[in-house]
Amino acid sequence: MAFLDFQTLVDGLIRDESGAVSVSDRDQAINLAVVRYSTDRPRSQIEAVIATGNLIDLPEDWEPDFSLLQAIWLPDVNGRIPLEGRLENTLAGMRIRLTDSLAPDTEVHVEYSILHEVTELSDTVPVRDREAVACWASQLLLEQLSSLYSGHREPTIQGDTTDWQSKGRDYAARAKRLRENYLNHLGIDPKRTVPSGAVVNFNLRDQLGGDRIVHNQRRR
Numbered sequence: 001m002a003f004l005d006f007q008t009l010v011d012g013l014i015r016d017e018s019g020a021v022s023v024s025d026r027d028q029a030i031n032l033a034v035v036r037y038s039t040d041r042p043r044s045q046i047e048a049v050i051a052t053g054n055l056i057d058l059p060e061d062w063e064p065d066f067s068l069l070q071a072i073w074l075p076d077v078n079g080r081i082p083l084e085g086r087l088e089n090t091l092a093g094m095r096i097r098l099t100d101s102l103a104p105d106t107e108v109h110v111e112y113s114i115l116h117e118v119t120e121l122s123d124t125v126p127v128r129d130r131e132a133v134a135c136w137a138s139q140l141l142l143e144q145l146s147s148l149y150s151g152h153r154e155p156t157i158q159g160d161t162t163d164w165q166s167k168g169r170d171y172a173a174r175a176k177r178l179r180e181n182y183l184n185h186l187g188i189d190p191k192r193t194v195p196s197g198a199v200v201n202f203n204l205r206d207q208l209g210g211d212r213i214v215h216n217q218r219r220r
Contacts (some may be wrong), residue, residue, distance in 0.1 A: 053101050
């Protein structure tokens with residue numbers, strides 16, 4: 001399953017008949033959901049790094065502001081020889097400082113976390129978690145739709161009789177259910193999570209195609 005499949009899943013979950021959610025809005029929400037899932041269930045990667053002394057350069061695929069150091073060891077025919085180390089900000093940038101000093105050109109294996117990847121050709125999200133990721137992306141969009149409708153006065157002109165407040169509550173309730181689905185699936189305590197939101201821009205016209213009194217298209 002690649003990005004197109006996530007787009008289809010999200011479209012089915014939000015069922016946006018108003019057309020307020022643009023393609024870019026949806027894709028942004030999917031990308032944010034992948035980042036959120038990566039934080040909750042990161043991928044692990046192992047890379048061989050050449051060490052000299054007690055400072056090691058970060059692995060080539062290390063992702064700044066995301067990757068975390070998970071383990072360091074010396075490869076051995078009988079298994080692993082664990083090493084202790086920590087990240088340290090040096091004049092040469094972020095590096096790994098080992099407790100022990102190593103001989104020149106020693107090969108060290110570093111295990112660290114990286115983001116999941118969902119593109120047109122690649123998808124690293126496990127099959128069992130794909131629907132959960134789509135649920136998180138969908139709840140971001142539904143929260144935005146709820147804010148859009150709840151933040152406007154009920155229109156009284158040009159024959160537009162839509163109950164915006166009711167639609168706002170409906171979107172909020174659906175977002176809550178999808179958010180709970182994600183958290184329950186991954187076994188995450190909702191008390192430790194902070195809701196995220198995608199910043200989107202919804203431009204709506206009334207039923208006759210004109211501007212709404214509180215959302216004038218010409219002023220955007």
